[in-house]
Amino acid sequence: MSETTGPKETRARSTKRTSGKNQAPTIYDIAEMAGVNPSTVSRALSKPGRVSAKTQKVIEEAAKELHYQVNMFARALPTGRTQTIGLIVADITNPAYFDIIRGAETAAAARDYTLMLADSTESAQLELTAARRMLASVDGLILASPRLSDAEIQDLALKKPVAIINRNVAGVASVVAQMNAGVSDAVRHLVALGHTEIAYVAGPERSWMSQNRWECINARCEWSGIKATLLDSEDPTVDGGRRAAVAVRAGSATAIFCYNDLMAIGLLRELQAAGIKVPAELSILGFDNIFGSDFTTPPLSTIKSPLHESGAAALLRILDQLDAEAPVRPDPTLRTELVLRGSTGAKIG
Amino acid sequence: MSETTGPKETRARSTKRTSGKNQAPTIYDIAEMAGVNPSTVSRALSKPGRVSAKTQKVIEEAAKELHYQVNMFARALPTGRTQTIGLIVADITNPAYFDIIRGAETAAAARDYTLMLADSTESAQLELTAARRMLASVDGLILASPRLSDAEIQDLALKKPVAIINRNVAGVASVVAQMNAGVSDAVRHLVALGHTEIAYVAGPERSWMSQNRWECINARCEWSGIKATLLDSEDPTVDGGRRAAVAVRAGSATAIFCYNDLMAIGLLRELQAAGIKVPAELSILGFDNIFGSDFTTPPLSTIKSPLHESGAAALLRILDQLDAEAPVRPDPTLRTELVLRGSTGAKIG
DNA sequence: TTGTATGCGTTATCAA
DNA sequence: TTGATAACGCATACAA
DSSP states (O other): OOOOOOSSOSSOOHHHHHHOSSOOOOHHHHHHHHTSOHHHHHHHHHSTTSSOHHHHHHHHHHHHHHTOOOOHHHHHHHHOOOSEEEEEESOTTSHHHHHHHHHHHHHHHHTTOEEEEEEOTTOHHHHHHHHHHHHTTOSEEEEESOOSOHHHHHHHHHHSOEEEESOOBTTBEEEOOBHHHHHHHHHHHHHHTTOOEEEEEOOOTTOHHHHHHHHHHHHHHHHHTOEEEEEOOSOSSHHHHHHTHHHHHHSOOSEEEESSHHHHHHHHHHHHHTTOOTTTTOEEEEEEOOTTTTSSSSOOEEEEOOHHHHHHHHHHHHHHHHOTTOOOOOOOOOBOEEEOOSSOOOOOO | OOOOOOSSOSSOOHHHHHHOSSOOOOHHHHHHHHTSOHHHHHHHHHSTTSSOHHHHHHHHHHHHHHTOOOOHHHHHHHHOOOSEEEEEESOTTSHHHHHHHHHHHHHHHHTTOEEEEEEOTTOHHHHHHHHHHHHTTOSEEEEESOOSOHHHHHHHHHHSOEEEESOOBTTBEEEOOBHHHHHHHHHHHHHHTTOOEEEEEOOOTTOHHHHHHHHHHHHHHHHHTOEEEEEOOSOSSHHHHHHTHHHHHHSOOSEEEESSHHHHHHHHHHHHHTTOOTTTTOEEEEEEOOTTTTSSSSOOEEEEOOHHHHHHHHHHHHHHHHOTTOOOOOOOOOBOEEEOOSSOOOOOO
8 A cells, every 4th residue: 555665664654644734743753854763763752861962962853843742642552651640539629629639730740740630529439430430541540538448449559559648548558647636736725725525527427537537536535534426417518517507506515526627617607697606605626727717707726637738749659659769758747737716715614 | 473373363462461460451352252353342332333233232241241441542542532621720729710620520521521630820831831731632621711822822722622711812712701790780789889989909910801800890880980990919819819908998999899709808808907897998899709708707799700610611612622513502601690798888988 | 872673452444 | 244454653672
């Protein structure tokens, strides 16, 4: 079919090339322009150093002149590597994840990676589907607050590098901030204020993080000799927080931890709407320190999580797994911190 | 090199296949299992209908049994199509973009596309770089509040489908909400409250949207016979809003529009910190209706933009350009709406 | 150091 | 309707 143009030409592209006008330039074009073999171009462009300085320069100039850009798919085929990593968040509606996304996106961009985003809407089912799909086209996967089972996560991690945020699963890279610092400070603060009973409005049942937070609070309260009770809830959202108000009012606790800021804000507003004064009659604390948590009146006291750093850290963990020769980076110390604003106050007599 | 195992076998994969244990299954594996040619498998799996019902079924069953998943890169090579579309936002820090991201992500997931995300940090330079990079690996590109020049955008649109949000550029698909509805209502409301001079704290200089909003406000004020003045600002952020406070206090306007809610919130808080009562002494209005804009005291009155819908609409515009035979979907009417909360009140004195 | 040849997993073009 | 085979653009053993 295609007439060989000469002995040197391995492959004749003339047909397509001459007809189509705006084809993206390939290494073949560069090779022709630079007077070298395509494979040399490939070498020069992918891993510099394996080609003489002179030809390197010639090739780079040709590439620049042609506005050459590597075809990611063509590269991905033989190597299996794309330059993108996936991020699946449990609920793209929660501002807490925005910070995680930011952190990951920023870190990715800095290392010349791009981010693929997906949302599981708190559904384990959808999460698994999304994860499988993504796994096929990314170099690694970050799961933020996954609802999957440990086994499922470990299974995913078998195929590609995986990092999870806000959860611990044996054998897979985890990024989870130390709850202890923030929680102890918070409980100590509450005790100093005279509170003797604390309640925790829990998050989703399958949430490892909610469990983790509760255990930490409970342990700390026990240590301080005060009572701690667990309150179930529906959704970890503003509305979920609102709906938790009845259970809160039914109980006798005078200080309330909420699973996250979203719930704390909902609870705060619902309580206020019912005429209850915060913090005069009831103290409220959230977790995360999301955008807007200081907009309320009173501004929300909360246990700040290093969300942005977590996103960045997770991405770096992926990259480490990718580069075999990567220096084993020490884990950044991710610690929570008590942010005292106006929603906590002295217990009233 | 590779011994042909038989006349039917076009390609011998035995070497790799037997050694590597966990290779992803390919259409060759399916073909073998189903007793047909790989090309038939391809046909059956890509565009159903071009193969007999019987073989179709056999192939699908084999695919399911093998847990087959198409290799996106291999598919992208001949077709040029990946199933992902890119989204570049001007500032991933601004909650307004979160809603856009959500809208786009949701719409994408529904059509079985995935989203690639990038942030330009309000820099035209970075935006262009990101856009070029993305363009190479996506089917289409959404630019949210681009800082690029018209020419640059048109240039990008030449290569792949592009849709822009919050801006109009000749020849490229644009998604921009009608300002008029919200703004007229707002001005009318302010006039009814007795205000006779209004100021607009502008956004970034190169922002088409800021210009658009100002022109709409100005026209509306002229029509109503009240004065409107333009105030420059630095950043379209909470801090930028805070810094705009001095200019606001120096002026004589009694009602202030801010380019976006972020600035409005910053301005509100700075003013309050200086002892100025809102809305008693000064009325404040934002644009967008972002998450948290109702958390302030007083809650922010704002002109709500259909952010979520805009993101979704932009994605659909891309898909329409992609499918030549797609029905020319009528543009959804995206209109702004005045959301009255507590930050606007009667003019004093 | 550079060139040759081949494979990566699909789709697409022809024949049959 | 199905089979054979050539691209798609790049990377990489191997040879020179």
